[in-house]
Amino acid sequence: MLVILAMHYFILSTLFDLPRDITIYDSVFSTVILTFSIWGIILLVRAYPTIVAITVYALFVALFVSSVTVFAQYEVLKLWLHEPAYEQYRTWLSSTLPVRFLAVWIFCTWVGTISAFRKNLAALDSRFQQQVDASALLKEAELFKLRQQLQPHFLYNSLNSINALIMIAPGRAQEMIGKLSDFLRSSVKRESDDMIPIADELSYIRSYLAIESVRFGDRLQVLFQQQDTDHASVPPFLLQPLLENAIKFGLYGNTGAVQIAVNIAMNGGMLQLSITNPYDPDMQPPRGTGFGLKGVQRRLYLLYARNDLLETHKDGSIFTTILKIPQQYVQSNTDRR
Incomplete structure (x- = not known):
């Protein structure tokens, strides 16, 4: 998140030449809200009960969270910088909402798809481990069966010989x-x-x-x-x-x-x-x-x-x-x- 904070600060101060105090407020509040949003995306994807269509689900989650994130950023910044001296910034903030949404949506989509991929990978690893364990148990059972088949075969012959020797x-x-x-x-x-x-x-x-x-x-x-x-x-x-x-x-x-x-x-x-x-x-x-x-x-x-x-x-x-x-x-x- 420190990287995102630094990039946000650099873009506002360099490309838009905003005052330093506004740049700091905008960067800090936007980054904190985005952090909670990313955490929410990861939790929502993990809570998905299956891996069927999980990528599509992650895309919808990213779209919804992106909308909520941008709206929250706008409302918090507008409320914090409510003095008349920041009227020009509030106007600028409203005009940049589409660009903010696009940037946040791209980042949230990346986080959502990565989380879905990791959940898919974990499910595949779990399924593979189950198959490996089942194969190992099957192999052990077959080895045990083969070993057990040898002794009765020899035992039957020995008992038959003992039976024949008892009388003679x-x-x-x-x-x-x-x-x-x-x-x-x-x-x-x-x-x-x-x-x-x-x-x-x-x-x-x-x-x-x-x-x-x-x-x-x-x-x-x-x-x-x-x-x-x-x-x-x-x-x-x-x-x-x-x-x-x-x-x-x-x-x-x-x-x-x-x-x-x-x-x-x-x-x-x-x-x-x-x-x-x-x-x-x-x-x-x-x-x-x-x-x-x-x-x-x-x-x-x-x-x-x-x-x-x-x-x-x-x-x-x-x-x-x-x-x-x-x-x-x-x-x-x-x-x-």
Whole structure:
């Protein structure tokens, strides 16, 4: 407002050569009234209940407030400078009302449209934030659903095996129940974690494989090779469905021992896990095989917005699954160096 006051004073004193006292009165009163008018425009635009046709509403408000402002300026100045000595100024004031109205209307219109634009922008930001929050909740819900689908699938198989072992090998059934209890307890503890150290994931996987070993005995052999991955981290419950898939492909229709190789290493900024298992290309896989791969693929997309983090390759009788997990700590360590 100080800028408007200075401009008003400069125009009256330079262009119209008015006396100093009249220039001061006119500038101060006009600027104060205009200030209240601008404040009123902003409040009226903010109080508008919607953003539909808000620009048109702001233009009408600016027109109305401009008329009231000029009228108030005229009445206040005429009342304040009512002495006969100011008769010539009052005549001049009446003649300049159209010009005053035009200047005030242009400024009020600018203020009104800016206020309408800001209200529109705030509404769009709010709507965008609501959509972002809804998308985040939907993503979290889908991730939770995918994680929950994995455990029942494995649990059903384990319970069926326990049921079969109760009559023929009660000791093994009891052992499997104990391992299953420990496994499920550790699953609950990890449920709320977004990322966990690779060592914790491998400990969890070994508990899972201990249960599977009770089911399949010496037929199941899983070899781990790990190279310089102590600081790596992975989303929990991501490796289990891949191993479950490898066990199904490798053991289905096979009566002998099956060896599954798990290689874990860093490749650039990625933690790369490679799972290799034998399979019979002519053998029809068991019903439900492949759910784990699809679930992992979807989880990776939701977590990293990428579709190239899971690969599968078939080479004769060997099936290979390659999982890649981006590692944030690699970039931070590079920056510190």
